[in-house]
Amino acid sequence: MEQLLSLFVKSIFVDNMVFAFFLGMCSYLAVSKNVKTSLGLGLAVTFVLVVTLPVNYYLFGFLKANGLEYLSFILFIAVIAGIVQLVEMVVERFSPSLYASLGIFLPLIAVNCAIMGASLFMQQKYGGDVHDGVSAVVYGLGSGIGWLLAIVGLAAIREKMQYSNVPAPLKGLGITFITVGLMAMAFMCFSGLKI
């Protein structure tokens, strides 16, 4: 139990997907213009992570037992694409309003590096921190919440930044990069955090 809690906190703050590993940066920068959509995307990413990681965990265990580790890239991406498709159909069937608000972002999660990245980090931690289905779920949940925090935080800052006087060449992308850099510096104070 303690181990799980430690893994959870560590994956949110210390090994934050965005600030420590730059995962899911493309959609992170593109979608973080307002808080509402970024919250929706963050929740969708968290959900997909929680579903995909345990599936990939067991599949990787199967590959490892048969000495086929080099197939892991293709298998992971196929599972992710399949699950995103499945989630899309389920959400469309049972909650049309959420489906409408997520719109195009739902299918785009398939190429979000955060999902693939978490699967690959899980592969590295296999047998260590992530050693059964439950810890895979916890790792996915923690990584997802870390990503959600990061995108909602940046969206809130960008909403406020519209009213400030930024030098013309820095406007838009440039200042966003520097803002994320400063946020990452702030998150670095969590490094070494242990429970």
Next chain:
Amino acid sequence: MSQLFSKKNKEVFSNPLSITNPVTVQVLGICSALAVTAGLRPAFVMGLSVTIILAFANVIISLLRNTIPNRIRIIVQLVIVAALVTIVSEILKAFAYDVSVELSVYVGLIITNCILMGRLEAFAMMNGPWESFLDGLGNGLGYAKILIIVAFFREILGAGSIFGWNFVQQFHLEDFGYMNNGLMVLPPMALVVCGCIIWYERAKNKELQEK
């Protein structure tokens, strides 16, 4: 021959190096661009791998473009890219093991690199194999260019070396009170350095500025 190197084809190759740069203008493939730039060697290897994978994936998709059913095209693209990435990853492990350890998961993450999906969707699905090859080469090199610039500043200021050649120790600069800035090799400074490059490019080229 002259048709192969027409003006249009030259632009397809050279535009991504400057005015339609994938990283600083199209904002694609940021994840790996920032993560592998702590040193010049991994940045160089990463830039080369992405260029090769992008050029070949573009050619393959372009050859298949009329046979892929529209509904499943994303999965087809992903599988082709994943196969190419697996090959490159195995080659790196065999011939450049320490670099492949340094790059860790980011080699696998080339699969979800947005540059690949972006170029496959926007260019290779609509153009012939030769143009697609040039486009892939151009975009890959545009990506590598930014990687190498960022890595150059981070390695010089952060570790005091170029391609692992430590000039600070070589010339005993510490004796004059020079200190490496350890913050440069940590993740946050990758973002700030990249922001500054965008700042410089947009100050030079006013058309790229956002309103």
